[in-house]
Amino acid sequence: MKLTRTMAFKSAIVQPKNPPHFNPTFSCCLKPSFQFREKPLKDFEFNIKRRIGAIAAVSWALMAAKEAIFVEAANGFDLQLVAPGQTIEEAESGIKGHAQALLQVKELIDLESWREVQIALRKSSSVLKQDIYTLIQAKPANERPQLRKLYSDLFNNVTRLDYAARDKDASYIRQCYENIVAVLNQMLSRI
Numbered sequence: 510m511k512l513t514r515t516m517a518f519k520s521a522i523v524q525p526k527n528p529p530h531f532n533p534t535f536s537c538c539l540k541p542s543f544q545f546r547e548k549p550l551k552d553f554e555f556n557i558k559r560r561i562g563a564i565a566a567v568s569w570a571l572m573a574a575k576e577a578i579f580v581e582a583a584n585g586f587d588l589q590l591v592a593p594g595q596t597i598e599e600a601e602s603g604i605k606g607h608a609q610a611l612l613q614v615k616e617l618i619d620l621e622s623w624r625e626v627q628i629a630l631r632k633s634s635s636v637l638k639q640d641i642y643t644l645i646q647a648k649p650a651n652e653r654p655q656l657r658k659l660y661s662d663l664f665n666n667v668t669r670l671d672y673a674a675r676d677k678d679a680s681y682i683r684q685c686y687e688n689i690v691a692v693l694n695q696m697l698s699r700i
Contacts, residue, residue, distance in 0.1 A: 611693070642660070663689060663692040666685050670686060
């Protein structure tokens with residue numbers, strides 16, 4: 510009888526009817542808790558502070574370098590359309606002379622000195638652009654859209670003439686110059 514009880518008990522242990530499901534545990538990646546406790550708490554805090562300090566130092570250095578790079582790049586591009594401190598009176602007094610300088614490019618076009626055309630065109634158009642923009646901003650809101658359209662047409666033709674001078678396309682240069690003269694006359698009559 511004793512034998513049957515132990516056999517029944519052994520068979521119940523060896524082959525359970527509903528075996529429990531155990532999830533596998535991987536102990537190779539986990540530190541046993543006793544190893545973690547061996548380090549004093551002070552070293553652990555120092556380690557964290559050192560990491561935070563290193564991260565802060567690196568991020569500060571990157572931000573400083575980034576700002577220095579972007580400031581240099583921003584100083585390389587002068588994107589101001591309105592001259593600082595330029596008044597309407599200054600723009601009005603300068604617009605005639607700057608427009609005349611733009612129209613004097615015709616002499617260089619007739620000589621077919623394309624590089625000088627580009628240089629003179631860029632120099633005179635940049636200052637004229639500032640003057641015209643200042644005057645457009647001073648006009649009433651209902652007049653601005655028409656003037657902006659003329660402004661856009663004028664300086665698009667200036668850009669086309671610049672590209673045509675680079676490509677040495679004499680016929681297209683003359684066409685762009687005629688467009689510039691027509692648009693400039695319209696703009697000066699409205700301003």
